[in-house]
Structures are given as structure tokens and as C-alpha cells.
Amino acid sequence: MSAIAYEPVVGLEIHIQLNTQSKVFCACPADSWGAPPNTHICPVCTGQPGALPVLNRAVVEKAVLLAAAVHCQEIQARSFFDRKNYFYPDLPKGYQITQYDQPIGRRGWFEVPLPDGQTRRLTIHKMHMEEDAGKTKNDPARGARLIDMNRCGVPLIEMVTAPGLRSAGEAAQFLIRLRQLLRWLDVSDANMERAHLRCDANVSIRAAGTTGLNPKTEIKNVNSIEAVRDAIETELGRQAREVSAGRRVEAWTLEWDEDSQTLHKMRSKETEADYRYFREPDLLPVEVADAWREAILQRLPELPLERRARFIEAYRLPAYDATILTEERSLSDYFEAASAAFGGEPKIIANWVQNEILRLTKEQNSPAGGLAFTAAHLAELVGLVEDKVITRQTAVGLISQVAESGRAPRALVEAQGLAQISSDDALRALAREVIAESPEQVQAYRAKPALLNWFVGQVMRKSKGKANAPLAEKILTDLLAE
Amino acid sequence: MTDLTDLTLHQAAASLRAGEVSSRELTEACLDRLAAVDPRLRSFLSVTADLARTAAEAADRQLAAWRRGTTTAGQSPSPLLGVPLAIKDVLCLRGTVTTAGSRILEGFVAPYSATAVERLLVAGAVILGKTNCDEFAMGSSTENSGYDVTHNPWDLARVPGGSSGGSAAAVAARLTFGALGSDTGGSIRQPAAYCGLAGLKTSYGRVSRYGLIAYGSSLDSIGPLARSVADLAALFSATAGHDPRDATSLPAPVPPVDLAAADVTGLRVGVPKEYFVAGIQPEVEAAVRAAVVRLAELGAQVVEISLPHTEYALPVYYLIAPAEASANLARFDGVRYGPGITAAEAGHNGGTSAAPLWARYEATRGTGFGPEVKRRIMLGTYALSAGYYDAYYGQAQKVRTLIRRDFDLAFQQVDVIACPVAPTTAFRIGEKTDDPLAMYLEDIFTLPASLAGICGLSVPCGFDAQGLPIGVQLLGPALGEDRLLRVGHAYEQATDWHTRRPPL
Numbered sequence: 001m002s003a004i005a006y007e008p009v010v011g012l013e014i015h016i017q018l019n020t021q022s023k024v025f026c027a028c029p030a031d032s033w034g035a036p037p038n039t040h041i042c043p044v045c046t047g048q049p050g051a052l053p054v055l056n057r058a059v060v061e062k063a064v065l066l067a068a069a070v071h072c073q074e075i076q077a078r079s080f081f082d083r084k085n086y087f088y089p090d091l092p093k094g095y096q097i098t099q100y101d102q103p104i105g106r107r108g109w110f111e112v113p114l115p116d117g118q119t120r121r122l123t124i125h126k127m128h129m130e131e132d133a134g135k136t137k138n139d140p141a142r143g144a145r146l147i148d149m150n151r152c153g154v155p156l157i158e159m160v161t162a163p164g165l166r167s168a169g170e171a172a173q174f175l176i177r178l179r180q181l182l183r184w185l186d187v188s189d190a191n192m193e194r195a196h197l198r199c200d201a202n203v204s205i206r207a208a209g210t211t212g213l214n215p216k217t218e219i220k221n222v223n224s225i226e227a228v229r230d231a232i233e234t235e236l237g238r239q240a241r242e243v244s245a246g247r248r249v250e251a252w253t254l255e256w257d258e259d260s261q262t263l264h265k266m267r268s269k270e271t272e273a274d275y276r277y278f279r280e281p282d283l284l285p286v287e288v289a290d291a292w293r294e295a296i297l298q299r300l301p302e303l304p305l306e307r308r309a310r311f312i313e314a315y316r317l318p319a320y321d322a323t324i325l326t327e328e329r330s331l332s333d334y335f336e337a338a339s340a341a342f343g344g345e346p347k348i349i350a351n352w353v354q355n356e357i358l359r360l361t362k363e364q365n366s367p368a369g370g371l372a373f374t375a376a377h378l379a380e381l382v383g384l385v386e387d388k389v390i391t392r393q394t395a396v397g398l399i400s401q402v403a404e405s406g407r408a409p410r411a412l413v414e415a416q417g418l419a420q421i422s423s424d425d426a427l428r429a430l431a432r433e434v435i436a437e438s439p440e441q442v443q444a445y446r447a448k449p450a451l452l453n454w455f456v457g458q459v460m461r462k463s464k465g466k467a468n469a470p471l472a473e474k475i476l477t478d479l480l481a482e
Numbered sequence: 483m484t485d486l487t488d489l490t491l492h493q494a495a496a497s498l499r500a501g502e503v504s505s506r507e508l509t510e511a512c513l514d515r516l517a518a519v520d521p522r523l524r525s526f527l528s529v530t531a532d533l534a535r536t537a538a539e540a541a542d543r544q545l546a547a548w549r550r551g552t553t554t555a556g557q558s559p560s561p562l563l564g565v566p567l568a569i570k571d572v573l574c575l576r577g578t579v580t581t582a583g584s585r586i587l588e589g590f591v592a593p594y595s596a597t598a599v600e601r602l603l604v605a606g607a608v609i610l611g612k613t614n615c616d617e618f619a620m621g622s623s624t625e626n627s628g629y630d631v632t633h634n635p636w637d638l639a640r641v642p643g644g645s646s647g648g649s650a651a652a653v654a655a656r657l658t659f660g661a662l663g664s665d666t667g668g669s670i671r672q673p674a675a676y677c678g679l680a681g682l683k684t685s686y687g688r689v690s691r692y693g694l695i696a697y698g699s700s701l702d703s704i705g706p707l708a709r710s711v712a713d714l715a716a717l718f719s720a721t722a723g724h725d726p727r728d729a730t731s732l733p734a735p736v737p738p739v740d741l742a743a744a745d746v747t748g749l750r751v752g753v754p755k756e757y758f759v760a761g762i763q764p765e766v767e768a769a770v771r772a773a774v775v776r777l778a779e780l781g782a783q784v785v786e787i788s789l790p791h792t793e794y795a796l797p798v799y800y801l802i803a804p805a806e807a808s809a810n811l812a813r814f815d816g817v818r819y820g821p822g823i824t825a826a827e828a829g830h831n832g833g834t835s836a837a838p839l840w841a842r843y844e845a846t847r848g849t850g851f852g853p854e855v856k857r858r859i860m861l862g863t864y865a866l867s868a869g870y871y872d873a874y875y876g877q878a879q880k881v882r883t884l885i886r887r888d889f890d891l892a893f894q895q896v897d898v899i900a901c902p903v904a905p906t907t908a909f910r911i912g913e914k915t916d917d918p919l920a921m922y923l924e925d926i927f928t929l930p931a932s933l934a935g936i937c938g939l940s941v942p943c944g945f946d947a948q949g950l951p952i953g954v955q956l957l958g959p960a961l962g963e964d965r966l967l968r969v970g971h972a973y974e975q976a977t978d979w980h981t982r983r984p985p986l
Contacts, residue, residue: 043594047813049587050574050596050693054729083809085866087843094812145839147817276866278875281699281806283729 005208006243008236009216010171010201011163012228015156016182017132017196018062019189024131024155025053025097032150033194045153047092052282055081059155060104060286062187063129064296066157067105069185069303070124074106077288081129081280086273090134090147098158100277103128104286110161110181111305112174120170123162129286130156157187163202163213168232171201172225177304179225184304184329192224199228203235205243215251220266222256231256234263307332315339315346324354330367331358334375341379344386352382356399372403381409393465394418422468424475427459430467431475434458445480452476486511487656488983491713494659495561498541501549505538505564508659509608512566516610516657519986522638524630525652527571528579529611537608538564544606561716563606568661570649571612572619573599573704574693582695583617583645585628586814586850588821596693597728598662598704598721605720610658613648617852618811619669619697621645622924625915626854633911634676635984636950640908643673643924646707650677653707655986660708660717664694666701667799668904668928671940674707675903675953678942680970680980681707682714683928685960686935687732690725696810698803699730701932710980711941711970715739718963734961744968744975747781752896756792757927762905766952769944770902773954773973777900780976785896789888794881795929796922801865801878802933808862811855816846823849857918886934889959898969899957902927903940907950931957939966942979951979 020030026044043051067075082100108124132154137146159178165171179197182188190197204216219235222228239249254263288296302310304326311322311332326332334357339349353368357378361368368375381398384390390398390413398409398418405412413419421427434455435442445451452473459472486508489497497503513531520526541564548559569575572582574592581587595603602609616626624632624647632647634640635655642651646663650673653661663670665683674681682705689704696702706717719739725731753774758767778784816822823845851859865874892899904924914921931938936959943954954973958966974980 046818048574048593048819049580049582049590049695049813050572050592050691051594052692052728054727085809085812087812087815089815089817089839092813092818093809094815095809274868276808276863276868276871278805278809278866278871281730282696 004244006205006236006240007208007210008165008167008232009163009204009206009213010165010168010232012161012165012171012174013200013202014159014161014175014178015198016066016159016188016190018059018155018157018187020056020058020062020155022056022058023153024056024059024129025153028153030154032154035150037146037148037150040150041152045092046149047094053097053280055283055286056155059129060288061296062185063104063127063157064288064293065185065300066182066187067108067127068297068300069181070105070108070110070127070159072105072108072124072127075288075293076102076104076106077290077293078102079104079128079286079288081283081286082277083280084275084277086275088133088136089145090136090149090152092134092149092152096131096133097280097283098130099128104288110174110178112170112177113305114170114173120165120174122164122174125160125162127157127159130158132156163204163216168229168236171232172229175199175225175228180304180327184301195223198223201228201232201235203232203239204249205236205239215249217249217252217254219254219256219263224258227256227258230261231263234261238263301329304329315350317347317350321347321350321354324358325350328367330369331361334368337375338378338382341376342382344383348382348386349378352378356396360399372406373399377402377409384409384413388420388422388468389413390418390420391465391467391469393460394420397465418466420468421463421466422471424471427467427472427475428479430459430462431455431472431479433462435479442480452480455480485656487515489659490710491565491659491708491716492561492710494565495563495716498545498564499549499559501545505541505545505566505608506535508564509534509538509566509610512610512658519655519657522633523635523651523655523657523986524632525613525642525648525655525657526568526611527581527583527614527629527648530575530578530609531611533578534566534608534610537603537606538566541606541608560605560720562602562720564608565659566608566610567602567717568610568613568649568652568658569599570615570646570661570663572615572664572695572697573662574695575599575609575612578612580612580695581628582619583615583627583629584814584850584852584855586816586820586847590819592693594693597690597725599693601721602662607720613646613652613661615648616645616669617855618695618807619645619664619666620807620854620858622668622672622921623909623911623914624648624673625911626852628852631911634908635986636678637908637948638986639910640950641676641911643676643904643908645669645673646681647673649707650674650679650681653677653679653709654984656983660706660713662704662717662721663707664697664702664704665928665932666698666703666803667932668925670705670707671928671938671953671955672904672924674940675942675951675955676908678951678979678982678984679707679709679940680711680714680942680974681705681940682718682963682967683931683938684718684722684963685732685937687730688937688961688963689721690728690731692725692727696806698806699810700806701799701803703932711939711967711974712741714939715741715967715971718967722963732961737964739964739967741968741971744972745781746777746969746972749777749782749898749969750896751777751782751784752787752892752899753784754787754789754792754892754899754901756789757901762902763907763946765944765946766902766904766906769952770900770954773943774900776976777969777973780972787892787895787899789892789930791881791884791888792930795885795933796926798878798881798885798933799925799929800861800922801874802882804858804862805865805875806862808859808866811851811859814847814850815843816850820846820850822846854918882933885930889930889934889936889957893959897958898966901955901957903953903955904928907946907948907952927955936960937963937966939970941970941973943977944979945982
């Protein structure tokens, strides 16, 4: 007897930390990575008596940009902040300022390309702006709780998806694509290790082919893409076993323990707090008038999947190349700029970008746009190679010199006499030298013509990489046949 | 020569400019009188004598420079330069203890100054100290203070009103030339009436709330109490105006208040019938009606009007204000400031599990808050709870809109509304402390304007048989302070109620 096939039903709630300069309701720096505890704080974000919040417009701008990028049908001209009331030592005001029933964005969708070539269109129910809480850490040695309020008031967007993901892998793919989009739009650094992207997963299963929704569990504290996949996979397995054994899945809240790769029950859903939401009276409604929205959306760039499609179409790039080149906006901008400056076959530039430029961005931990070796430099360098002025080897060696000196590739080639040796006389002289110095290899060559490559290599070495290799090969073949 | 402390704020300012008196002398006179009288009055929670003397000396240097004509601008100094004032203890003053009358903030030193206070300091005012109030401004008698009961200078056995009772008592008793209070449901107007003063509840958003310890955020407003309407105008002008640190502060400019143009000829004065109801003390009704007659004699046109939703103001207020308070007061958890009571002190043996944390919260809040504050936190928490929100808080918001509309319609008919401030004159200390509902009823005539966010002025208009002051309330539309002040000033010019001083 075959087991019943279950279909996973997964939805995500994602907290996205925005990369604004200042916090959402005060002027403190938003990014406190590496800062000593309680150094980026003020009366507002620590909830001093009498202090009041003032909304940072940059937060609204980033929220609107993201809402448009996930195709929200409603980017609300008027949305509201509310107070979510609960006590916790790292929540200074005793309430979190968030958007409850009238969020900035609703009814969006996001397309996730799946490895099998299919696309999953996931509905985004809503996205809202809110402030982060601080961090609490227990210090058992002192029997104390330590509270760091640097993170209080850091701007977040919470995005709630429909339960439209059909596997743990799809959830991971969605997060990978979301992370890409967030960086692309420059709304978040989306670094999961720094908790810029935090994910709760709602998981249930149903008999394949049915459409109803069964009780779900909510998995908290899954803070890497691998953890999301592993936790959902684990929970799907557990639910399938429960249901197969004739038991019901209870609406629990679960916590993923990264170290032991297990889920722990935090609480039953019934015991959930009553947050007593009400409109935040200290803030006005968030009004995004048409003019402001238009101004914000002027900055909405071509999105990654759109750009990928265009790269395939307009530059005749293989899908693989287009994917790599549109992973990151700065790299794709770099490619386009270099390609335009080069003017030749885009695939040639695509190869250089995927090899040399991608390597540089990793070595220097910098986006392509921040490299000292610019797209214009690359176009000129590749032009020199294509025109056979320099060898590919010389070109690669020049990249770091260009970056360090800031001088153009052509200028360096001229200044250092790096131009490729293509003159028949010069190459013939080098080839003669090599043959004269290598009687044993000349002897061996008669039996083993593949040694020709060794001779070409020696000529390249003597020329410090400048020899025109195909020409040198031809001359050597002639001379060795003599 | 009269006692320096008997001068009005304007008289004091004029004497300072004329060089007849120094700020240091005025300050010392106030501090001396404070030391002599306040042990009986108990209007101040803290006296900032050193700060006051330093400010007074700075003001004297500025005044001397101005008199010598050596100031660069050459303009007339602010009327507040060198004038001693008091601040209700719900307003933060950097570096000084700020408690809002609550034990839960005992010893809390404000790390910053409220915008309204900052503006007084910029104008060169001398801050004498912080005045007593009902805890977190919740009350109508100042009996709910966590520290002291303030007495009414007209009769020490009676309350000064509240919650700005400390400010009112101090101004009436000549300990200061003026004071800032806050008004959420009547907390400036009612004590002003009880103490025979002029008091201005500014329109919601007119004076920045930044640095005002919040009670009901959608209702809280800051305003002055003084011994004349002209004095109020000076304090209002110095503190009002947009503040980028308060998102709800109104961006409207603050035009100078021209009291010389105070003339009520042709002014349409609305008298709302709903404000003359059974239970109002007959002498209060008579005095208020007489004030309306006086305005008519001065040329005003009196119109009876209706504000049909008036009766709902009390229940609406006691849902909205406590709901907001229940959240506003959540921050007082003893974690960052105030005398937090540790788990061990609360009877737990430490550790970091949840239970001692809650024991700490319960001990801190259980001992730090007084009974009225707890009552309102519970009321508000209930009104916001799942399953009750729609019936209580949600419904209250809808009725609030109707109350606001009452006033919108009324101000299409009339320029100002005249009515009683409170149904009675000052009651005896202890008389209503066991009956919260009776205490709440003290605010029935002040609550509607608070809910509507409009401005209101309390001006002395008589005395009852026991010699206790009675106030008339003038209400104006939002941003109508200058109109109210001109009408109040005209009335004051035609009467002498405001010139009487308490026996203390």
C-alpha cells in the first residue's frame, strides 16, 4: 500500500531591516553592527518620559519602492501606524509602533524562478512598516539580563506572503530571490547573518489535489536560508508522520534550534497575547500623495528578472550568463556599461565580467560599481586584446595595475611596451633562441609533435607573455621542420 | 510699594525693563515667599533655586545690556526675560527631577527639556521649580499626587482643582508670576477657575507635546496659568508654534496677540443650553450668566446654541484617555528609570526566568502607581481588549467625531462659546476621593473641548458666598487662541474679579 501523498503548504512572514541612515522615529544611526551596546540611543528610541516619535521619510520611500517592486496592487495613499502593546525589557515604550490593519502595501506578487525552469508566482498579502525592538541577553554569571537598545527603532518592513509555497526548497528559492531584490533596490543590505532578513514560516500539509487549509504551525527564529529549508523540511516530515498516524496537527508555535537541527514547541497558539492594537496617536496618518509616489517610483529600476530577459534578448547572451550577470545590480550595470563602451560582441564582455570582474568584486569585497577598475577600463582592455595589441595574459596582468595607478590600459601598454610581438622577424629570432637552447626537446619533438606547445610556452616566457601565440606556433612549426 | 510678588507678569516685565527691579530681586522675592507659604500650600514638588538664581543673573546682564543699548539687535527683549515662572511637573526640564507626581518616577532626572520649557528658557524666563499635580495628570483635585496634597490658597481646607493644581495654587498665592500646566480634560481650566486665575487650554497641536509626559496623547495640550489674560498671552506666544519633534504639532504660524484690539462689539457669543444642567451650583450658573450679560453690555451678540452630543463627552473621554494612558504608562517598568524594584525585593530569588521578570514588573508598577492611575490603566486596557475594542474604544472614537462636529457647526454660527468651567467651586479636600465618579463629573464642561481639540480659556467671573472664585469658560475654534485672549482681555478690562487676591 502506498502512503498518501501530502502537499506542503508554506507561507512566510519576513522581517526586512531597511538600510536607511537613521532610525525610523529618531535621528540615531540605524546601523549598529559592531557598535558597543547602548551607544546609538536617544530619548526617543529608549522611550524616555515625554519623548515623541517622528517618522523618517526615507523609510516610507523604501517601503513604497519595495511595494512597487513586488507589484502591490495597493500602495496606500493613506496608511496608519498603530501601537502593539506588550511588556518586554527590550521594548522601551511597552509597545511597538507598527502598522496593523492599514499597511502601506497590499496584494502584491513575486515570481520565483524554480530550478526546474518553472516559475512560482507567490502572492504577497501585505507589507507594513514598523520599528525593531532591542536585544536581550542573559548573563547567568551575574544573574542579570543585559539589554542593548541600539536596535530599538531600527526600521523594518514585515512582508506576509500567502501560503503559496509548495516545498521547503521553494521557500529557500523565494528568500534567495527576495534577498537579491532587496539589494537590487538598495532598500536593505539583506545580510541574514546580521539579521537584516528574519523569517517565520507557517507550515501545514494537505492531501495532494485538495485545496483546503489545515491547522498550521509557525516556525520562529529561522535566520539563514539553509535553516529555513531545513526547518520547514523537518516540520513537513513531522506533520506527515502525525497525520499518517491519525493524529491532528496542533496550531503550535515552534522554534528552530540551529545547533541540534530540531524544532522545539514554544507555545500553543491559544495562549497568544492580546496586543490591544490601536492607532498611534503620536503620529499622523502616512500620506503618500501622487506626486511623492511618482517621485519615489522614478527611482524604481528595471527588476532582476526583467533585466535577465532583456540580456538574453538584446545581447544574445546564454541564459546562464544572463543569470549570473543579473544576480546583483551593480554587476549588471557594469556589464552594460562595459558592453556599450566596447561596442563589439557582448558575449566577449560577458565572459570577462564573469571571470575577472566577479573575481575582483569578491577579492575586494566591493560591488562592481565600486571597483577602481571601471567598466570603461574593461572595455578598452578587451578592445586591446580583440585588436591583438596585447595578449589575454598581458591583459589580465594589467587589471591590477590599472586599478592601482588609475591610468588607462592603452596608456600603460604604451608606457611599458607591453604590446604584443607580432613581427615575424622578432618572433623568428625568439624561436631560434629557444630551439638552440633545447637540443633534447628538438630531438624528442620528432617522435612527439605535441611538444610543439612546450616550445610555444618557451617563446611566451622569453617574450614575457607578449608573443602572438598563434604566429609563434606557426613559425616554430616551420623552424622545427627544417 | 506693593510686594514684588503681587505684580502681574506684565508689570514685573515692565519693571525689569525700566530697571526698577532686577530679575535677581524678583527671583529672591518669589523664593522667599515660596519658603514662607509653600509649607502650608504644598504647590511645589521641587524648587530649582540654584538654576533660578543663575538664570536671573544672566537675565539681569541681558537687561542691562539692552538698557545700555549695546545689544546687537536692539529689539525689545522678550516679556519673559528675567521673569520667574513655574512648570508643572509633567514637563521635562533637563537635569532636574521630573516625576509627573508619581512615585514611579521618584528621582528621575530628565535628560532633556520639553520644547515648551526650552522656549521659555530661550525667552530668558527664570524657572523656580516644578509644581505638584495629580499623578500623570489624572485627576481634578491634585489629591492624586503621589507626593503631596496641594491646598487652595483661597481656603486651605479645599482643593486647588487639578490636575494642574500646583501651578494654579502657586500662581494664585503669588509664589510665581505664571506657570505652565497641561490640560487633557480640563486640567488647566478647572484649577484656574478654582483658584481665581486666567488659564488657557491651547488647541491640540498648538504647543509641542515633546517632553510632556504623556497621559492621553490625542488630548494632551500645554498651556499657561496666570493672574491676567495679558500674562497668558505672553506665555502663549512664547511657547506656541510648530515643532518638528512633535508630529502632531500644527504647522500654522503664531501671529502676535494684539490685545489693544480687544473689542467685543458685534462678537457672536454662543451659550450652549447643554451646559446649564441640573446639579450645577446656582452661584456658578448665576456668575457665568452674569458674565455673558457683561459681554452683551460690551457689545457682544448672545446666541443660544446647542451642542447635542455634550452628554456623551464624559463616557467617551473615560474610554479614550485611559486607553491611550494604558499604553503611554507601559514604559514605566522600572527597567531604565525610576525606582525599579528587583525580583529579590519583590520576594523572588533572582535568576533570569520569566517569573521574576513579571514579579519585578508587578512590584514596580504595583507600588509605583497610585490607585487612580491603576484604575485608568485597567479601564483603558479593558477598552482596548480583543472582543471589547469595537464596543468601547472604537465606538468612543465615532462619538468623538460627533462631538467635534457639534463644535464645527457651532462655530459656523458663533465666534466664541461661553459656559461654566466646572459645575461647582473648589470642594473640600477628601470630599470626593472615595467617589471617583463624582470626581469625574467635575470635568463635564471641560471634556468636550478637549475631545474636539479646540482651545478654551478660563477667566474669573465671580465668587460664591464662601468667597471661592468662579470661572467662566470661553471656547474658540482650533487655532483661535488670539480671538479667545482678546475676548477674555476685554472682559477682564470691564471687571475686577481677577484683581482680587487670596487671603494667604
